[in-house]
Amino acid sequence: MTVPTAVRDAVRIYKESVAILTVSLAGGLFAGSFIGTEGMTETFASYPGLLLLLPAFLATRGNVYGALGARISTGLHQGLIEPRFGRDARLINAVAASFVNGITVSVFIGAMSWLILRALGRDSAALGELVGVTLVAGLLTSFVMIAGLLGLVFAGYKRGIDPDNLVGPIVTTLGDMFGVVFLYAGVVVVEVIG
């Protein structure tokens, strides 16, 4: 390959990816400005353990629903599932499994955050508070992620867009945005109940 061709290729690759990365940047900035608000920094200060679990909580959204998206995408390509919400056994199983995974791992993260701070002899919020927050946040993100992911993937697929190219950006963007908002919602619920 000659130098001009290599440069042209690099420009093409850049153009192909810059739009998707900009969408992800916008989602991340929304999440970031939510985390940076005064209400949220005060919440982090008054619930020790919440900042500790934040990266794991956000990253698991990507892993759980990225896997669901990859599975749905493969299922659509193989003709195993139809691009609509229905009583299809495979679709229901895939959604139920991602729900179980999402909730279990959320609760695990809340408990682990408490355990780590306890083991290090640091201040921490109560176990019930941290697990309560991640449980509520995990439940709410599951509903939004499952509905949003399936809705957008089905709509895209019907319009001839390869779901493989949609899943990654959808999961990152929705996961970041709703992940932080619902963590805050979790804190509000725990404060009201507690």
Next chain:
Amino acid sequence: MTPTGSLGDWSVRGIVGTMMPILVALSVLEMGSGYVLHELERTFLDRPTLLVLVPVMIAMGGNLGSVLSSRLSTRLHLGTLEFSPRDTTILTNVVATLALAATVFAALGVTAYGLTLIPVVSIGGGMTLRETFTVSFVSGMALAVVAVVLSVSATYVSYRMGLDPDDTTIPVVTNLCDILGVVILAVVASLTL
């Protein structure tokens, strides 16, 4: 992440059984970057602008790494990729990835600072434009270099060991970059502020 072992298995038990150990292991690793945030809590809570950068630093390393890994993996499958100094495919992809990172992290620095100026958003701020831009750009480019090194070496390892990079490289690179993003941000922030 592709649910490899259970691709033909659509039972709830099968999917959960395959994924749960991976999810648990990954979230334990992720607690590492959470620990860095927690240890530097005062640095971050006193400068909320740094917190604005956190989700993008978590997501973008994985994004850049997965775009590069998928491209290298596809070239490898097509037989158009060779691990030799004369092959320009890797170099072309690496240059494009670094240019994408430069664009995204320059935009992140400027926009994150801009957001702290909007009263309605009520972000405490605590950093100048110059500081925000420097921290975002330097840590972003460092993360991009890490993502490039990880993607290329992981693809090379999959290639030498005869593993399909789609099943190995991409999940590994994405998750490592997720974890290292916050760590790099924290290191750069402590060095420059």
